Amino acid sequence: MAEELGLGFGEAARVEMLPLPEGCRPEARARLAARIKACLTVTCCLLSFLILTGLSTFLMVGQLQARGKDCKLRAIPEQKSEPSAQPVYTPSRAKPRAHLTILRQTSAPPLQNQFTALQWEHELGLAFTKNRMNYTNKFLVIPESGDYFIYSQISFRRTTSECGAISQRRRPNKPESITVVITKMTDSYPEPAHLITGTKSVCEISSSWFQPLYLGAMFSLEEGDRLMVNVSDISLVDYTKEDKTFFGAFLL
Numbered sequence: 675m676a677e678e679l680g681l682g683f684g685e686a687a688r689v690e691m692l693p694l695p696e697g698c699r700p701e702a703r704a705r706l707a708a709r710i711k712a713c714l715t716v717t718c719c720l721l722s723f724l725i726l727t728g729l730s731t732f733l734m735v736g737q738l739q740a741r742g743k744d745c746k747l748r749a750i751p752e753q754k755s756e757p758s759a760q761p762v763y764t765p766s767r768a769k770p771r772a773h774l775t776i777l778r779q780t781s782a783p784p785l786q787n788q789f790t791a792l793q794w795e796h797e798l799g800l801a802f803t804k805n806r807m808n809y810t811n812k813f814l815v816i817p818e819s820g821d822y823f824i825y826s827q828i829s830f831r832r833t834t835s836e837c838g839a840i841s842q843r844r845r846p847n848k849p850e851s852i853t854v855v856i857t858k859m860t861d862s863y864p865e866p867a868h869l870i871t872g873t874k875s876v877c878e879i880s881s882s883w884f885q886p887l888y889l890g891a892m893f894s895l896e897e898g899d900r901l902m903v904n905v906s907d908i909s910l911v912d913y914t915k916e917d918k919t920f921f922g923a924f925l926l
Contacts, residue, residue, distance in 0.1 A: 770807040770817050771924035775800055775916035779908050789855055789904035792828075792911065792921070799916050807923075813859065813900035814923060821926045824869065825890035826903050828854045829918040830910040833882040850877040853906040854887050856921075860899050869893055869901075886918065892926065 774794035795801045796809040803809050806817035816822065830852045856870040870889040903921050905911060912918050 768805045769925040770805045771922070772796065772803040772807040772809065772814055773801060773922040774803075774809060774814065774920060776911065776913045776919035778913050779911055789853070789906055790908040791857075791902045791904050792908070794921055795916070800920075801916070812902050814902070814921070816895045816897060816899040816901070816923075818925060819895065819897045821892055822895050822923050823890065823892050823926060824856055824901065824923045825888070826854065826856055826870075826921040827886055827888040827919060828852075828903065828905060829884065829886040829912040830876065830907075831882065831884045831912045832876070832910055851875045851906070852885060852887065852910060854889060855904045856889060857902050857904055858893075858895070858899055859902070860896065862896075884912070 774796050777793045777795050779793060791812045793812055794809060794814075796803050803814075808815040808817065851873055853871065853873045855868050855872075857866045858869050859866050870891055872887045872889045874885055874887055876883055876885050901923060
């Protein structure tokens with residue numbers, strides 16, 4: 675019966691392993707190409723996934739490293755902001771300074787080519803000397819070497835219309851003028867040094883006139899230097915109010 679109906683199991687297997695007929699080869703080739711294409715597609719997808727995964731990992735590592743650097747940079751100023759062991763200037767380190775106001779002067783006729791030194795109040799009213807600054811015998815004495823700002827305002831007044839009378843006695847054929855000089859005296863140099871000079875012409879045809887003359891500048895001074903203010907005509911100095919005529923200096 676088996677012999678009539680068909681082949682045995684072994685023979686059937688041998689039949690399946692036989693070459694395909696000529697008409698079946700194109701279909702087999704198509705199926706093989708489809709399988710190869712599918713394998714290539716899967717392989718490409720896997721490779722793309724691996725590449726994307728690698729790039730993502732690289733970017734994440736770079737961001738973490740950048741954040742680590744930022745944290746280190748931020749930590750450095752915090753360390754610098756800690757209190758320093760160096761001494762810090764405080765208001766307790768007071769600097770020498772003085773403000774002098776005018777005293778009533780002894781009237782005297784002006785001397786030719788000579789200026790008269792003014793006398794000052796250093797304790798009463800608005801006047802003061804602080805932190806070792808000293809006033810003695812018309813001189814303001816510097817107690818500490820350094821850069822000082824020196825200033826002075828001298829107010830002059832006259833209540834007469836004879837504008838040229840004094841000029842002609844003192845300087846013929848020249849208009850009357852007032853001059854203020856801040857002078858420095860030092861032991862290392864015998865002659866006085868003129869630090870600041872100011873001059874104004876005051877010859878006016880009127881019953882009275884009033885002229886303030888302000889001077890101010892910074893100078894480098896040495897310990898022991900002595901400052902004074904000289905004027906061309908002491909009789910014209912206005913000493914009626916302490917806010918009109920004054921003299922001072924302070925360490926910068």
